[in-house]
Amino acid sequence: MDHFLYRDGALFAEDVAISEIAAAVGTPFYVYSTATLLRHFKAFDDALDGMDHLVCYAMKANSNQAVLKTLAQAGAGMDVVSAGEYLRAKAAGVPGDKIVFSGVGKTVSEIRLALEGGIRQFNVESEPEMEVLDAVARSMGKVAPITIRVNPDVDAKTHAKIATGKSENKFGIPIARAREVYRMAAAMPGLEVVGIDVHIGSQLTDLTPFELAYQKVAELTEQLRADGHTIRRLDLGGGLGIPYERSNAAPPLPTDYGAMVQKTLGHLGCEIEIEPGRLIAGNAGLMVSEVIYVKSGEGRDFLIIDGAMNDLIRPAMYEAHHDIIPVVEAEAGAEQQPYDIVGPVCESGDTFAKQRMMPKLAAGDLVAFRSAGAYGAVMASEYNSRALIPEVLVHGDQFAVIRRRPTFDEMINRDTIPEWL
Structure with missing residues (x-):
């Protein structure tokens, strides 16, 4: 059992709406209960x-x-x-x-x-x-x-x-x-x-x-x-x-x-x-991401989201499965369709799921990856110069950012250019 449940059609972490956290910190992000x-x-x-x-x-x-x-x-x-x-x-x-x-x-x-x-x-x-x-x-x-x-x-x-x-x-x-x-x-x-x-x-x-x-x-x-x-x-x-x-x-x-x-x-x-x-940690966390584009390919549709393999590498590394759910609950009996759910990294391996049945989604919709509290943030990288994503902890009706997203200037300024350049 975890404490990520729908209430009146909206996904909550304990007593905090996921959409509220997304508005405050931006996507993608990890949230823990x-x-x-x-x-x-x-x-x-x-x-x-x-x-x-x-x-x-x-x-x-x-x-x-x-x-x-x-x-x-x-x-x-x-x-x-x-x-x-x-x-x-x-x-x-x-x-x-x-x-x-x-x-x-x-x-x-x-x-x-x-x-x-x-x-x-x-x-x-x-x-x-x-x-x-x-x-x-x-x-x-x-x-x-x-x-x-x-x-x-x-x-x-x-x-x-x-x-x-x-x-x-x-x-x-x-x-x-x-x-x-x-x-x-x-x-x-x-x-x-x-x-x-x-x-x-x-x-x-x-x-x-x-x-x-x-x-x-x-x-x-x-x-x-x-x-x-x-x-x-x-x-x-x-x-x-x-x-x-x-x-x-x-x-x-x-x-x-x-x-x-x-x-x-x-x-x-x-x-x-x-x-x-x-x-202890696995089912205590979600990774939340936003749909950037819905792309129609030859014989399949792609959900291109702003989360990527550098944020959650388990599917690329271990062929791991994560249940992926919409943050706004689909209506009972809503039609579902298969999507390949992929990120923006320039790797074919940046694929979270193939032909996953999901309710119809559009750009701007939020999705949540279940069971992402373990081996998610700790294995993340800045591949493609993508910033490490925030981590958020929820406690009842409160939430706090427990690791913020670095700025691009902070990322770039960690590099040191030799004096001969």
């Missing part, structure tokens, strides 16, 4: 009730400071994958002991930054990283808390570009080598082993791959404890999918996921960490 963000965070938090746990929002999904602060005030920790994300989390008021640092390519400067500022744990991805982390921690007179990410070789049955738990993926160490690598870690004085980390992919719509992976983690936990390691924390990653197509069957609920975690891992007495991103 505070109520939806909090509802989805609470759904995960409640799903793990009865287990010692921490929900660490995977901020790569949407790292706007206002979104982070909203979730932090609700009790969320943060999962970060770069120095920039770490500093964003700290700026939003998240204490170091609620920040988990993931990612395969942590640099010495990033490790040093997190050790200086405080960190809950590093999720270590490789033996070379473990050796560097040990050396940096010892040079600073510190001990770095770590989990080691194991790759369980489980097919998440998701898009190839967001699968992370198969043997050919770059993430983690093979689970078959885990005991050997944990033995190496235990011998390093700059490291403290606190648990195990696993993450098999994103946008999973079936609990079976999770369960298979967690069963392997449960077995590994028992083995590592028998080897003398203190395994008190299990980081289970994120990945639970959201319903991008409202007509399709809904993915499993967080309550179903929580029950499965309890069944497979509850007997171990470990603290559970999960790192949802998409499920």
Whole structure:
């Protein structure tokens, strides 16, 4: 459920009309619902009730400071994958002991930054990283808390570009080598082993791959404890999918996921960490765009809108589906027709949908892309020298611009011309 609903034929975000925001900030823009963000965070938090746990929002999904602060005030920790994300989390008021640092390519400067500022744990991805982390921690007179990410070789049955738990993926160490690598870690004085980390992919719509992976983690936990390691924390990653197509069957609920975690891992007495991103932010956001032209082509009509692939790259990058709806609700029984919905970027890939059935639209009409709160604004670029679009946060009957659209002068003046020109 989200808080983007029609009222008297007009689309609202909570208690604010989308058309009112469009008039104030111009199109295209992103808009997020505070109520939806909090509802989805609470759904995960409640799903793990009865287990010692921490929900660490995977901020790569949407790292706007206002979104982070909203979730932090609700009790969320943060999962970060770069120095920039770490500093964003700290700026939003998240204490170091609620920040988990993931990612395969942590640099010495990033490790040093997190050790200086405080960190809950590093999720270590490789033996070379473990050796560097040990050396940096010892040079600073510190001990770095770590989990080691194991790759369980489980097919998440998701898009190839967001699968992370198969043997050919770059993430983690093979689970078959885990005991050997944990033995190496235990011998390093700059490291403290606190648990195990696993993450098999994103946008999973079936609990079976999770369960298979967690069963392997449960077995590994028992083995590592028998080897003398203190395994008190299990980081289970994120990945639970959201319903991008409202007509399709809904993915499993967080309550179903929580029950499965309890069944497979509850007997171990470990603290559970999960790192949802998409499920918290995805359906909490829309991208709103205006129709520039309706173009009749050979055998098809095109809706040319002012939003483009640089604003929302998921369809071009992942062949991703987003439901697209008019901001003014079509009358019941209104005739629909197929459109190719495209942006103005000079790429054939700047196509959001092909032959999508929509009510008849005209230049000046507004459309909204559902489920655009995750991996939308954070993946945007200024390709074709198009300005990054505004982000807006709604709270009840209020809205605020939480990232403004830069001017063209600001964009151009970021470039520096060498003195010889």
